[in-house]
Amino acid sequence: MLTRIYICVAGMVLGLAAVLLVTSTATDAPDRDGVASVAHRAGAYRAPENTLAAVDAARAVGIDWLENDVQRTKDGTLVVIHDKSLARTTDVEKKIPHGAPWNVADFTWAEISTLDAGSWKGRQWAGEKIPTLQQYMRRVDSNDQRLVLEIKWPELYPRLTEDTLNELDRLGWLKGDRVTDRLIVQAFDTGTLKTVRARAPEVRTALLSRDPVAKDLPRYAEVADQIHMKYLKVTPEYFKAVHALKGPHGRRLKVFLWTVDDPRRAVEFARWGADGFISNRPDLLQKALAEAGYTADVKD
Template sequence: MHARAVAAMTTALLGTAAFLLPSSEVRADATGTPPTVLAHRGASAYAPENTLAAVDKAAELGIKWVENDVQRTKDGELVVIHDDNLRRTTDVEEVFPGRAPWKVKDFTAAEIARLDAGSWFGPAYAGARVPTLERYMDRVERHRQRLLLEIKNPGLYPGIERQTLKVLGNEGWLDRSHLGRLIVQSFSADSVRTVHDLKPAVKTGFLGTPAVADLPGLAGFTDQINPSYGSISTGYVAAVHAFTGPHGKPLEVFTWTVDDAANARRVAGYGVDGIITNKPDVVRDAVRGR
């Protein structure tokens, strides 16, 4: 282990560095730029999450990065939705009242395409649909945005990593020009490892706050450690940065989900590389980001 990694691990384990910076301080990363701002499920404070409208809203706000969630239908189609259950963000209980518990995996793509995924958010979005991954990628490409794609619940969908990469390839997102605009992440280390093994050129992220002692193993197949903002400190971020990922660069930290200016400035002060937020305009303004 490098000396800098040992030093950073010691700082993180002491756990005191989190409180050494004023909450209003914003620290730029090593390149001198503020953290990257990523629109969580699109600009989901302003449009229904994971819909094309949320992608459009992020673009309207000038946000370059969007985050989304991918799951699989009964007939094998990849769709963009956060929950493994359709109840919270669609009218599935009205359209299919006898189909409880309304799991994504129990409905075909055609059935899901019938659902209203916007009215729950507001009448202006009535009729919005759960997009397929292909349609979502098309909209992201139209706006020339960048994508942080989360593979949700991979244990429910064996082989979803290979299938996701196939769709990305078919949509042209695995060529050299797109690889710099794509990150694939998951809460499952096995899923992240599988993506890396299948397509080593793809940048990957592991969601969560692993112990510092686990970072050396994770650094073999992930480029990022992406924790919740309440679980990190200056020392923890420094510990992550001390390790080199599979593409020869220091591991990055994209933290979630920060929706107010004070916490945005606080985590920026920790030295994070990215902030995932439902309110990307608020966070961007707070950290003087792009």
């Protein structure tokens, strides 16, 4: 009889422990939408950065969100490339040896379109090209992916923001589910985001920053739906300060961190409150976050 009682009590204790364990695990994740893993420069780890090959490489490992940069050529074509200069990621020094410092803004699209933007990454990428924004957006669209688009070096390109928005509008990215669910425009300055808000108020915006200064957040919240913060100095208190505010669309501000490549750190930051990560290894982060109980889908 006593043996049965002991077994019964032991079973009740184990059952209670299991309930407590499940409850504890469930409450580790904040009450919010999923945590996004965004492919930095489209998919720079697996393919030449900011190319159509990188877009496809991200898609191949199940990454929906991409991040890339837009600049403008000498004759006004919008192109997707990160660096101010073409030298690091193309063969421009070989093909145009007297063009130093080989800045994007100093060359026409006809000249840039001849450059090899893949061989520096590996022989298998030889002949990969710098894409125009039009080519890039069409590939993102055909892959059913989502995009964080940075207005790069706006101080070098007068009206770059307006030109970019006009191109996005022409390509159908300022209406329907593309603008509500699949596009975020980011920049390092609030002036650019103000221009976005004036021209296309339905677009979600993100302010890039390196210093998590909480006192500036109310001013940022006037023009940004998200804060994209360099991860080095963030604290749990910073996430709470951001989440306490609402952006221009009346929704809670979100925080994406860049550039986070360590899956363990990503899980820790997610527990602190991070809503997403811009990463060179988004596939590893997405797997680790899923194992920790976080979904990948981030809804607006």
